[in-house]
Amino acid sequence: MNPEVAIIGVGLHPFGRFAGLSGIDMGAIAIRRALADAGVEWRDIQFAVGGSYEVDNPDAVVALMGLTGIQFTDVYNGCATAASALALAAQTIRLGDHDLGLAVGMDKHLPGAFSADPRNYACPSWYGEMGHFITTKFFGMKINKYMTDHGISHETLARVAAKNYRNGVINPNAFRRKALSEEEILNSAMLNYPLTQYMFCSPDEGAAAVVLCKAEKAHLYTDTPIYLRASTVRTRRLGAFEVHSPWLPIEETVGATVDASRAAYELAGIGPEDVDVIQLQDTDAGSEVIHMAENGFCPDGEQEKLIAEGTTEIGGRLPINTDGGLIANGEPIGASGLRQIHEIVHQLRGTAGERQVPGNPRVGYTQLYGAPGTAGVSILSL
Amino acid sequence: MAQVPLAAGLFSWPSDDPRLLGSECSACAMVTFPSQDSCPRCALTEMVSKPLARRGRLWAWTTQNFPPPSPPYAGASGKDFKPFAVGYVELSGEVKVEARLMETDPAKLQNGMEMELVIVPLGKNTDGDDIVTFAFTAC
Ligand SMILES: [Zn+2]
Numbered sequence: 475m476n477p478e479v480a481i482i483g484v485g486l487h488p489f490g491r492f493a494g495l496s497g498i499d500m501g502a503i504a505i506r507r508a509l510a511d512a513g514v515e516w517r518d519i520q521f522a523v524g525g526s527y528e529v530d531n532p533d534a535v536v537a538l539m540g541l542t543g544i545q546f547t548d549v550y551n552g553c554a555t556a557a558s559a560l561a562l563a564a565q566t567i568r569l570g571d572h573d574l575g576l577a578v579g580m581d582k583h584l585p586g587a588f589s590a591d592p593r594n595y596a597c598p599s600w601y602g603e604m605g606h607f608i609t610t611k612f613f614g615m616k617i618n619k620y621m622t623d624h625g626i627s628h629e630t631l632a633r634v635a636a637k638n639y640r641n642g643v644i645n646p647n648a649f650r651r652k653a654l655s656e657e658e659i660l661n662s663a664m665l666n667y668p669l670t671q672y673m674f675c676s677p678d679e680g681a682a683a684v685v686l687c688k689a690e691k692a693h694l695y696t697d698t699p700i701y702l703r704a705s706t707v708r709t710r711r712l713g714a715f716e717v718h719s720p721w722l723p724i725e726e727t728v729g730a731t732v733d734a735s736r737a738a739y740e741l742a743g744i745g746p747e748d749v750d751v752i753q754l755q756d757t758d759a760g761s762e763v764i765h766m767a768e769n770g771f772c773p774d775g776e777q778e779k780l781i782a783e784g785t786t787e788i789g790g791r792l793p794i795n796t797d798g799g800l801i802a803n804g805e806p807i808g809a810s811g812l813r814q815i816h817e818i819v820h821q822l823r824g825t826a827g828e829r830q831v832p833g834n835p836r837v838g839y840t841q842l843y844g845a846p847g848t849a850g851v852s853i854l855s856l
Numbered sequence: 857m858a859q860v861p862l863a864a865g866l867f868s869w870p871s872d873d874p875r876l877l878g879s880e881c882s883a884c885a886m887v888t889f890p891s892q893d894s895c896p897r898c899a900l901t902e903m904v905s906k907p908l909a910r911r912g913r914l915w916a917w918t919t920q921n922f923p924p925p926s927p928p929y930a931g932a933s934g935k936d937f938k939p940f941a942v943g944y945v946e947l948s949g950e951v952k953v954e955a956r957l958m959e960t961d962p963a964k965l966q967n968g969m970e971m972e973l974v975i976v977p978l979g980k981n982t983d984g985d986d987i988v989t990f991a992f993t994a995c
Pocket of ligand 1: 886
């Protein structure tokens with residue numbers, strides 16, 4: 475199928491800690507960088523979609539950009555927020571409502587694990603009072619079971635985290651830019667067995683923006699449009715093992731990531747064997763391991779060998795989280811998925827600098843996953 | 857001092873034979889915990905109360921080595937926090953229940969091990985009463 479939507483510009487405000495800058499400020503900076511990258515002006519933009527957890531109204535960014543009166547829709551879907559923003563922006567173009575628009579994500583979180591009222595997640599209050607309403611515990615449980623069922627070692631978790639910190643060192647926009655040895659990672663404080671402190675990403679601050687247009691108009695703006703071949707969002711089905719579940723049924727089925735992934739491959743007419751560069755949700759090192767299989771890049775258990783052989787490194791056959799992923803960049807929820815798109819666009823254009831995947835990658839893949847069992851997948855190509 | 861359950865309708869208490877209180881769909885036999893008004897499988901609203909089995913097998917587990925944010929966490933926080941283990945226990949043919957585990961040593965926890973329901977102290981409420989909650993212990 476001919477692509478209908480193209481990405482012509484990407485912009486990022488670095489991820490980290492920025493005293494004195496609000497989420498909206500960072501959003502405006504990311505938008506200006508994306509516009510400059512696309513070679514268009516704010517007044518050319520016909521519509522926008524904004525995603526954030528902390529900022530109630532991302533559309534308030536128009537006060538900093540210019541009051542042009544455009545359609546501006548705000549979305550929130552947990553860790554998959556940016557996938558929803560991107561999917562909605564692409565739909566708006568496919569439907570023919572507008573030809574040129576942008577998706578922007580911004581956030582500014584306090585340090586520490588996310589906290590919220592369980593009742594807002596359709597969980598009873600007692601679930602929080604028992605100490606169960608915490609996402610990191612779910613990730614510990616899921617990878618612990620996966621390791622037992624599929625023969626994954628603690629060393630493999632440390633290798634994944636060490637790779638992502640290493641990739642962060644060569645990414646000037648990353649939050650964590652210091653390499654950590656596998657030993658330091660394994661010996662850091664145990665948070666939720668088997669996951670240690672340095673195997674987790676942390677909440678932080680940042681923003682990212684993407685300029686999209688109707689595919690047939692892309693060459694008006696750029697010689698290297700990156701086509702958005704699919705962008706899907708799925709929620710959990712009965713029997714999936716998902717975060718914030720006080721109980722699970724006896725019957726079991728695959729998670730929301732698998733559903734979003736299969737739908738995206740089908741829409742794009744592209745299979746996992748065609749993908750050259752990959753961004754996966756690495757809330758923790760275990761998630762990256764599991765998501766390799768859930769997104770179709772290997773059978774369950776093969777990660778042990780693939781990771782030991784360096785297959786997921788920048789020079790490997792399946793380069794994953796080449797910009798350091800969430801582990802090195804942290805997670806400003808609204809922006810995280812557009813950071814993934816930013817990296818893939820640079821990789822496909824061949825402008826990723828020191829992080830460039832060799833061999834002229836042509837197809838890129840991104841995946842998000844988070845509470846309460848929501849996943850988003852995008853497939854991009856030259 | 858009074859012992860009060862963490863929430864009404866969660867488990868039978870006080871009782872010599874405490875049970876978790878779930879619900880079962882009259883139409884498709886789906887079991888939930890805690891009880892709820894609609895069936896997550898068939899979406900009908902014909903749920904009836906169902907006391908759950910006391911024993912099951914551990915299906916997945918981890919440890920909670922740092923204090924969860926308080927509130928909502930009602931147990932001791934700060935330097936009084938004691939790490940705990942948590943897991944899903946599969947009650948055969950009924951449901952998998954997420955619960956605190958009495959064993960906290962990773963070397964002693966194994967998926968498939970047999971476990972039994974116990975009612976244990978969690979913390980104190982604002983009246984100074986002991987809050988009790990459900991947990992599972994190896995048996
Ligand atoms: Zn039913």
